[in-house]
Amino acid sequence: MKLFSSVNDVKDVPALVAEALQLKKDPFAFQHLGKNKTLSLVFLNPSLRTRMSTQKAGANLGMNVIVLNIDKEGWALELRDGVIMNGTTVEHIREAAGVMGEYSDIIGVRSFPGLKDRDEDYSETIFNKFVEFCKVPVVSLESATRHPLQSLADLVTIEELKTVSRPKVVLTWAPHIKPLPQAVPNSFAEWMCKADVDFTIAHPAGYGLCADFTNSAIITHNQDEAIKDADFIYVKNWSAYEPYGAITGGNEDWMLNNDKLKIAPKAKIMHCLPVRRDLELSSEILDGPQSVVIHEAGNRVWAAQAVLKQMLEVL
Amino acid sequence: MKLFSSVNDVKDVPALVAEALQLKKDPFAFQHLGKNKTLSLVFLNPSLRTRMSTQKAGANLGMNVIVLNIDKEGWALELRDGVIMNGTTVEHIREAAGVMGEYSDIIGVRSFPGLKDRDEDYSETIFNKFVEFCKVPVVSLESATRHPLQSLADLVTIEELKTVSRPKVVLTWAPHIKPLPQAVPNSFAEWMCKADVDFTIAHPAGYGLCADFTNSAIITHNQDEAIKDADFIYVKNWSAYEPYGAITGGNEDWMLNNDKLKIAPKAKIMHCLPVRRDLELSSEILDGPQSVVIHEAGNRVWAAQAVLKQMLEVL
Amino acid sequence: MKLFSSVNDVKDVPALVAEALQLKKDPFAFQHLGKNKTLSLVFLNPSLRTRMSTQKAGANLGMNVIVLNIDKEGWALELRDGVIMNGTTVEHIREAAGVMGEYSDIIGVRSFPGLKDRDEDYSETIFNKFVEFCKVPVVSLESATRHPLQSLADLVTIEELKTVSRPKVVLTWAPHIKPLPQAVPNSFAEWMCKADVDFTIAHPAGYGLCADFTNSAIITHNQDEAIKDADFIYVKNWSAYEPYGAITGGNEDWMLNNDKLKIAPKAKIMHCLPVRRDLELSSEILDGPQSVVIHEAGNRVWAAQAVLKQMLEVL
Numbered sequence: 001m002k003l004f005s006s007v008n009d010v011k012d013v014p015a016l017v018a019e020a021l022q023l024k025k026d027p028f029a030f031q032h033l034g035k036n037k038t039l040s041l042v043f044l045n046p047s048l049r050t051r052m053s054t055q056k057a058g059a060n061l062g063m064n065v066i067v068l069n070i071d072k073e074g075w076a077l078e079l080r081d082g083v084i085m086n087g088t089t090v091e092h093i094r095e096a097a098g099v100m101g102e103y104s105d106i107i108g109v110r111s112f113p114g115l116k117d118r119d120e121d122y123s124e125t126i127f128n129k130f131v132e133f134c135k136v137p138v139v140s141l142e143s144a145t146r147h148p149l150q151s152l153a154d155l156v157t158i159e160e161l162k163t164v165s166r167p168k169v170v171l172t173w174a175p176h177i178k179p180l181p182q183a184v185p186n187s188f189a190e191w192m193c194k195a196d197v198d199f200t201i202a203h204p205a206g207y208g209l210c211a212d213f214t215n216s217a218i219i220t221h222n223q224d225e226a227i228k229d230a231d232f233i234y235v236k237n238w239s240a241y242e243p244y245g246a247i248t249g250g251n252e253d254w255m256l257n258n259d260k261l262k263i264a265p266k267a268k269i270m271h272c273l274p275v276r277r278d279l280e281l282s283s284e285i286l287d288g289p290q291s292v293v294i295h296e297a298g299n300r301v302w303a304a305q306a307v308l309k310q311m312l313e314v315l
Numbered sequence: 316m317k318l319f320s321s322v323n324d325v326k327d328v329p330a331l332v333a334e335a336l337q338l339k340k341d342p343f344a345f346q347h348l349g350k351n352k353t354l355s356l357v358f359l360n361p362s363l364r365t366r367m368s369t370q371k372a373g374a375n376l377g378m379n380v381i382v383l384n385i386d387k388e389g390w391a392l393e394l395r396d397g398v399i400m401n402g403t404t405v406e407h408i409r410e411a412a413g414v415m416g417e418y419s420d421i422i423g424v425r426s427f428p429g430l431k432d433r434d435e436d437y438s439e440t441i442f443n444k445f446v447e448f449c450k451v452p453v454v455s456l457e458s459a460t461r462h463p464l465q466s467l468a469d470l471v472t473i474e475e476l477k478t479v480s481r482p483k484v485v486l487t488w489a490p491h492i493k494p495l496p497q498a499v500p501n502s503f504a505e506w507m508c509k510a511d512v513d514f515t516i517a518h519p520a521g522y523g524l525c526a527d528f529t530n531s532a533i534i535t536h537n538q539d540e541a542i543k544d545a546d547f548i549y550v551k552n553w554s555a556y557e558p559y560g561a562i563t564g565g566n567e568d569w570m571l572n573n574d575k576l577k578i579a580p581k582a583k584i585m586h587c588l589p590v591r592r593d594l595e596l597s598s599e600i601l602d603g604p605q606s607v608v609i610h611e612a613g614n615r616v617w618a619a620q621a622v623l624k625q626m627l628e629v630l
Numbered sequence: 631m632k633l634f635s636s637v638n639d640v641k642d643v644p645a646l647v648a649e650a651l652q653l654k655k656d657p658f659a660f661q662h663l664g665k666n667k668t669l670s671l672v673f674l675n676p677s678l679r680t681r682m683s684t685q686k687a688g689a690n691l692g693m694n695v696i697v698l699n700i701d702k703e704g705w706a707l708e709l710r711d712g713v714i715m716n717g718t719t720v721e722h723i724r725e726a727a728g729v730m731g732e733y734s735d736i737i738g739v740r741s742f743p744g745l746k747d748r749d750e751d752y753s754e755t756i757f758n759k760f761v762e763f764c765k766v767p768v769v770s771l772e773s774a775t776r777h778p779l780q781s782l783a784d785l786v787t788i789e790e791l792k793t794v795s796r797p798k799v800v801l802t803w804a805p806h807i808k809p810l811p812q813a814v815p816n817s818f819a820e821w822m823c824k825a826d827v828d829f830t831i832a833h834p835a836g837y838g839l840c841a842d843f844t845n846s847a848i849i850t851h852n853q854d855e856a857i858k859d860a861d862f863i864y865v866k867n868w869s870a871y872e873p874y875g876a877i878t879g880g881n882e883d884w885m886l887n888n889d890k891l892k893i894a895p896k897a898k899i900m901h902c903l904p905v906r907r908d909l910e911l912s913s914e915i916l917d918g919p920q921s922v923v924i925h926e927a928g929n930r931v932w933a934a935q936a937v938l939k940q941m942l943e944v945l
Contacts, residue, residue, distance in 0.1 A: 028351050036658050038686055048389045048411065052381055052418045056353055059379040064689040066682055069388055073699055074678045075904070084908040086807050091904030094916070095923065096678065099903065102928030103682045177401045273414065274390065274406030278399040286409070293410065298417035343666050363704045363726065367696055367733045371668055374694040384703055492716050588729065589705070589721030593714040601724070608725065613732035 001310040003131060004139045005124075006146050007191045013155070014196075020156045020299070020306035023060075027305070031062030033312040039063045040104040041141065044071050044111040044126070049273060050141045050149065053300035054108055060305055061312065066103070070096070079126055093129045101134035106311050113144035113181050115245035121145060122210070137311045139304070145210075147183045150272050151191040153303035157296045158197065158232055161268055166196055167231035170267075172223055173203035174280040175255050179239035179247045184272050186213040188234055193217060202226035204251045210241050223254060230267045235281050257282040261290065268292045316625040318446060319454045320439075321461050322506045328470070329511075335471045335614070335621035338375075342620070346377030348627040354378045355419040356456065359386050359426040359441070364588060365456045365464065368615035369423055375620055376627065381418070385411070394441055408444045416449035421626050428459035428496050430560035436460060437525070452626045454619070460525075462498045465587050466506035468618035472611045473512065473547055476583055481511055482546035485582075487538055488518035489595040490570050491552035494562045499587050500553045501528040508532060517541035519566045525556050538569060545582045550596050572597040576605065583607045631940040633761060634769045635754075636776050637821045643785070644826075650786045650929070650936035653690075657935070661692030663942040669693045670734040671771065674701050674741040674756070679903060680771045680779065683930035684738055690935055691942060696733070700726070709756055723759045731764035736941050743774035743811050745875035751775060752840070767941045769934070775840075777813045780902050781821040783933035787926045788827065788862055791898055796826055797861035800897075802853055803833035804910040805885050809869035809877045814902050816843040818864055823847060832856035834881045840871050853884060860897045865911050887912040891920065898922045 003009050010016050023029075039058040041051065051067065058065040068074065077096050078089035085092065100107055109130045113121035127143040140148050158167060169192055171185060185201075190213045192199040200218040201209070208219070220226050227233050235256060240246040255278075261267065269281070269291045277283045285291055318324050325331050338344075354373040356366065366382065373380040383389065392411050393404035400407065415422055424445045428436035442458035455463055473482060484507055486500060500516075505528045507514040515533040516524070523534070535541050542548050550571060555561040570593075576582065584596070584606045592598050600606055633639050640646050653659075669688040671681065681697065688695040698704065707726050708719035715722065730737055739760045743751035757773040770778055788797060799822055801815060815831075820843045822829040830848040831839065838849070850856050857863050865886060870876040885908075891897065899911070899921045907913045915921055 036690070038689070040682065043388070046389050048383070048385065048406070049414055051388065052355065052383065052415065055381055056379070056418050059353070060351070064686070066685055068678070068682065070678065072387060072702060073673070073681065074676050078907070081913070085906035086909050090906070091678070092907050094907075095903055095905060095927075098924040099679055099927040100682065102924060103686050103931060273410055275410060276400035276405070277393070277407050277409075279401050283396070294413040294417060297410075297414040301418060358703070361704050363698070363700065363721070364729055366703065367670065367698065367730065370696055371694070371733050374668070375666070387702060588725055590725060591715035591720070592708070592722050592724075594716050598711070609728040609732060612725075612729040616733060 001307065001314065002137045004148060004307045005127065005143065006148050006187070007151065007194050013194055016152065016306055016310070017156050017159050019309065020152065020302040021160060023305045023309065024302040027060045030309055033309060034058065034061035034063035037063050037105040037312060037315065038066060038103060039106050039108065039308065040066045040068060040100055041108045042100060043069045043141070047110055047141065049297050049300050050110060054141065054149070054304040057301050057304035057308055061308055079129065093126065094133050097130045097133035098135070101136045104136055105315055106137045106139065106308065107134050108139040108141045110141035111143055113183070115179055115181065115239060118244035139307055142183055144181070145183055146187040147272070148187055149300065149303050149307065150184055151187040152307070153296060153299040154188055154234065154270060155191050155195055156299045156303055157270065157292060161292060162231060164231060166198060168229060169197040169199050169232045169234065170226050170230045171201045171234045171236065172226060172256070173207050173254055174235045174237045175252050176237035176276065176280055179245045180237050182209060182238045182241060185209055185236050185238045189213040189217055200226045204254060206240055206248060207238065208241060224263060227260070227267065228263045230264045232270055233264060233267045234270045236272060237280055255280065255282060256285055258284050258288065261285065270296050273297055316622065316629065317452045319463060319622045320442065320458065321463055321502070322466065322509050328509055331467065331621055331625070332471050332474050334624065335467065335617040336475060338620045338624065339617040342375045345624055348624060349373065349376035349378035352378050352420040352627060352630065353381060353418060354421050354423065354623065355381045355383060355415055356423045357415060358384045358456070362425055362456065364612050364615050365425060369456065369464070369619040372616050372619035372623055376623055394444065408441065409448050412445045412448035413450070416451045419451055420630055421452045421454065421623065422449050423454040423456045425456035426458055430494055430496065430554060433559035454622055457498055459496070460498055461502040462587070463502055464615065464618050464622065465499055466502040467622070468611060468614040469503055469549065469585060470506050470510055471614045471618055472585065472607060476607060477546060479546060481513060483544060484512045484514050484547045484549065485541045485545045486516045486549045486551065487541060487571070488522050488569055489550045489552045490567050491591065491595055494554035494560045495552050497524060497553045497556060500524055500551050503549055504528040504532055515541045519569060521555055521563060522553065523556060539578060542582065543578045545579045547585055548579060548582045549585045551587060552595055570595065570597060571600055573599050573603065576600065585611050588612055631937065631944065632767045634778060634937045635757065635773065636778050636817070637781065637824050643824055646782065646936055646940070647786050647789050649939065650782065650932040651790060653935045653939065654932040657690045660939055663939060664688065664691035664693035667693050667735040667942060667945070668696060668733060669736050669738065669938065670696045670698060670730055671738045672730060673699045673771070677740055677771065679927050679930050680740060684771065684779070684934040687931050687934035687938055691938055709759065723756065724763050727760045727763035728765070731766045734766055735945055736767045736769065736938065737764050738769040738771045740771035741773055743813070745809055745811065745869060748874035769937055772813055774811070775813055776817040777902070778817055779930065779933050779937065780814055781817040782937070783926060783929040784818055784864065784900060785821050785825055786929045786933055787900065787922060791922060792861060794861060796828060798859060799827040799829050799862045799864065800856050800860045801831045801864045801866065802856060802886070803837050803884055804865045804867045805882050806867035806906065806910055809875045810867050812839060812868045812871060815839055815866050815868045819843040819847055830856045834884060836870055836878060837868065838871060854893060857897065858893045860894045862900055863894060863897045864900045866902060867910055885910065885912060886915055888914050888918065891915065900926050903927055
């Protein structure tokens with residue numbers, strides 16, 4: 001693999017999931033692959049799970065890992081072409097990415113969307129420029145519109161914990177107080193559409209995702225109907241795709257609680273984290289037997305390690 | 316060892332001190348213990364010595380070390396239960412610690428007290444919640460009320476440098492301009508009370524430490540009497556325990572200088588650092604032959620390494 | 631080597647360049663030298679290339695690398711002697727450097743000039759105090775007046791890419807909107823004066839560098855004359871040496887573009903980066919065939935590795 005930016009970069013999704021689960025059993029079997037290879041993890045935005053799990057995945061593979069919080073340790077990058085750089089940006093992404101490529105065998109990049117200009121965010125300018133100019137394999141650590149390492153870990157978790165061959169998986173919108181990106185739900189949707197699951201998306205009117213990511217999903221505004229008898233319920237807030245980045249009040253009743261879960265007694269509750277307790281998801285669920293959110297976060301290591309391994313194999 | 320939060324977690328204090336001194340002689344003898352083990356060092360507050368010495372101790376033991384300044388690289392954590400998270404905190408410590416535990420074999424945590432609410436600080440809420448939710452062995456990198464790695468390094472230093480079998484050790488309060496935590500003096504006091512030393516604490520009226528930490532110590536308001544013929548003088552400022560966090564002026568004469576040291580000509584001068592020169596401790600002492608503060612800081616490596624080794628042995 | 635602060639610390643410049651080029655061919659041949667050795671990289675100012683390339687160089691040599699952004703992860707350092715530390719500085723450089731030395735076999739330090747007080751900057755107080763108090767070998771990661779790892783990488787690049795035995799090398803001033811240090815041009819000048827090149831410096835009136843660094847260079851205010859038929863053109867802005875730190879407008883025509891380069895058709899264009907596009911240097915040059923800036927940045931690894939190797943050999 002030379003690029004991991006979406007499910008479309010994966011030739012064989014079930015094989016990648018199987019590889020992740022195999023690495024979970026035997027994490028240190030491939031340290032020869034990463035020996036004397038440098039993995040640079042470049043963050044333009046904060047991170048906890050992605051940072052730690054990918055750093056650990058690289059180390060498990062024997063790699064030298066460099067973490068750079070460029071927003072804090074470095075300086076502001078210019079992303080636009082054709083501008084005279086006489087403002088606050090100190091370095092152009094052409095040079096910054098090019099130089100990082102000189103020091104790295106593989107680069108991971110995180111960059112959040114601005115949520116102001118939909119065309120700009122959905123064109124994935126920053127991520128794509130990084131890929132273009134660094135000239136080495138790149139792993140998305142979450143970009144403006146996708147979070148594929150999260151979605152791979154989610155699919156690994158479903159594969160690991162499912163009790164029926166084709167589980168019912170539901171992505172349900174959850175309340176929040178701030179406008180959040182659509183990256184996690186977009187990505188989860190496009191991975192589920194390629195997985196052997198029955199996939200439903202439930203959200204209030206006005207929160208429809210971009211259709212490019214949801215093509216084979218059932219979409220409903222009825223949360224109860226959606227989650228009934230689900231095997232997995234993926235909880236996540238996102239802001240509107242149209243008007244872009246908007247949030248509207250009045251949907252507080254979309255927060256799952258134990259009462260709502262009575263119609264989904266077998267359902268395992270997933271969330272990418274961080275989660276705001278009792279706003280997005282009730283504490284009683286998070287602390288109860290149906291939550292698998294910590295286990296799911298743990299699987300981030302094996303997802304990252306499977307991707308890095310496939311990249312190292314073709315370096 | 317599964318937890319290192321205070322001297323009470325140590326079964327055999329002299330054996331731990333001996334282990335630290337042995338590791339100082341032969342730092343790399345136990346790299347097999349840490350191979351493919353991950354040590355995560357999580358800082359909610361700044362650090363220089365603790366960060367560098369513990370990172371080095373982990374590397375000496377062959378561990379993969381992840382450093383996370385969660386206050387800067389991550390986001391604000393919610394510590395309270397039962398609140399709707401619709402404010403500025405992004406993630407609850409239950410999830411944050413739980414997830415870090417998934418990625419770590421051992422975790423080190425630093426979290427300073429607020430110095431506003433004594434009950435809250437002395438209940439060690441943050442540290443204890445971290446321990447509870449991460450579910451892996453935890454080393455305190457300084458908590459609200461204790462700094463045990465510092466105290467172990469201090470005892471190692473005393474053991475290493477003492478010229479009599481039972482030295483006279485004095486902890487003396489020093490002036491400062493800001494209210495500082497009681498963690499270092501609390502911890503030093505409880506370690507000295509368990510060590511084979513004559514232990515005296517000297518401080519101005521109003522700066523008495525919590526009695527839980529000082530049970531067998533001689534306590535005096537007379538600095539001269541305390542330091543007379545001392546073998547080791549430990550200099551440190553702290554704010555009042557009662558009223559909690561208060562500082563009062565007028566004790567500038569508690570700063571040690573060479574004139575005062577005439578009655579303690581053999582005394583080795585210790586300080587945990589950072590030290591404010593000519594406010595807490597005179598430059599003439601810090602730059603003179605009686606100061607052992609740099610040597611003491613160097614011993615932080617062996618203290619951390621001894622603790623980590625004992626944790627690795629029972630993983 | 632015990633100190634790398636300027637070209638004057640290098641006994642045999644051509645041998646060091648040759649060593650860097652040899653390490654580029656065989657990067658991992660000397661991992662035994664760095665095994666169980668700690669390299670601490672201490673940043674008082676931001677960094678991208680220096681941070682990543684030196685971290686990688688240390689890892690290539692088998693070293694354990696600790697990165698500390700002391701301005702962000704730690705606290706403000708006091709640099710002056712004889713002051714009562716009752717202000718905002720938390721620790722004196724005497725203790726901070728001394729302690730870091732305890733944890734490190736080699737230390738790299740970055741500290742920019744204030745550009746207010748020339749005598750203070752040119753006396754290299756911070757860097758020299760660091761060297762004095764840490765008591766281990768120190769590599770400059772850019773100090774107030776020099777950036778020797780950059781200059782070594784520059785010379786390595788010239789040696790690698792030159793097509794004549796004694797190339798014509800030109801350092802040309804470039805426009806900027808902020809006062810920048812003289813460290814890179816000072817350092818480049820003193821390295822070129824020791825190299826087997828024809829060296830010319832071109833700058834507008836008022837931007838003369840300190841003569842200590844430029845002794846054998848031809849200095850001119852005529853950029854066209856300078857760059858004519860050059861083999862290498864090094865582009866860099868700097869603020870005035872006299873009056874110190876000043877910038878004056880009206881020299882925008884000093885920015886190189888393809889039209890200007892017609893008289894230097896073979897010239898390879900160098901810049902230490904970061905570069906402000908279309909302010910310091912035109913995009914058409916940076917994206918064109920004459921630019922070697924990314925390649926030059928890549929050579930930072932081998933420059934750092936050659937210096938670290940020579941230090942490790944005499945530890």
